[in-house]
Amino acid sequence: MFTGIVETIGTVESYITTDSSESGGDDNSGVSLTITDASSILDDCHLGDSIAINGTCLTVTKFDSNSFKVGISQETLRLTNLGYLQKGDKVNLERAVSGDVRFGGHMVQGHVDTIAEIISIKNDSNSIIFGFKLRDFKLINYIVHKGFICLDGTSLTVIDVNYTDATFKIMMVAYTQQKVIMPLRKLGDWINVEVDLTGKLIERQINTSLENQLIDKQSSLYKLIDRLIDEKLSKLN
Incomplete structure (x- = not known):
């Protein structure tokens, strides 16, 4: 970790x-x-x-x-x-973290999900705004505005997301620029991306819950779907 x-x-x-x-x-x-x-x-x-x-x-x-x-x-x-x-x-x-390390960033597994291409670099006062486009479009669903993301091992905050184009942006302050390799990157370079684990865990839990309810005739979801089907069929008759 x-x-x-x-x-x-x-x-x-x-x-x-x-x-x-x-x-x-x-x-x-x-x-x-x-x-x-x-x-x-x-x-x-x-x-x-x-x-x-x-x-x-x-x-x-x-x-x-x-x-x-x-x-x-x-x-x-x-x-x-x-x-x-x-x-x-x-x-x-x-x-890897030891027992006495402060979590100054966020929980990172070191398991890269995909890579993203740098599509824009813009100076904003003493900060730099980087724009990225994911190679694997479906992973954009795990990226949220103001959420965590890990880029080339650096914990950063997302400042903009476009779910249609699978693009997102981050802003890097002057202090961070001195400590990481991102400012050495150029347009077209590929960056390692690890999305926040929390989103993947929540999705898995929701999917598992829905799957279990769909096969359980006593679950509230199964009963709701059954009732809606009955209502539709009664209108057809």
Whole structure:
């Protein structure tokens, strides 16, 4: 679990597309990523620890005082922007939370849902307004005005949503701009998106409740539907 408060910015040292099985894939499709400039988050690191890279929860398979290595599965490559990384690119880094960490952002799983394209960048005084378009349109239903969203591992607040176009906007204040990689991005770049887990949980609970009521003849919903059908049939007769 993460908070969406980026701890430091690392640098891609190497991106290897054919690696041993320790990378997280098999010998033919394994992918490994080594991140450097990460000393500030490695003082308490252990093998097997979770570190979010651009909001993607990954497992440390090797590390030293300044760098660490993770494996990336093919499923992760399909869902995230990690496959676009090249040597020298900057990435947001955050360790998994410990018991004494304040939740300055929001509850982030590190399970990226999809990617979004940057379609607009506009300066607003000392802030920047970024506009995005989702690759997977259906996920726009989990994004709400003034709700949480995690972009490349950064907890942000949605300031505008267009459900028809599957687009949304966020505003980034000057302080945050200095701590994350978003200001380095340009139009057309792809950003990792994790929608707020709360919306998905509520939807699942509602769907489950409706499904159960539809098969329970004693439920209020079943009785309501039955009554409405009877009323319609009586009018036809």
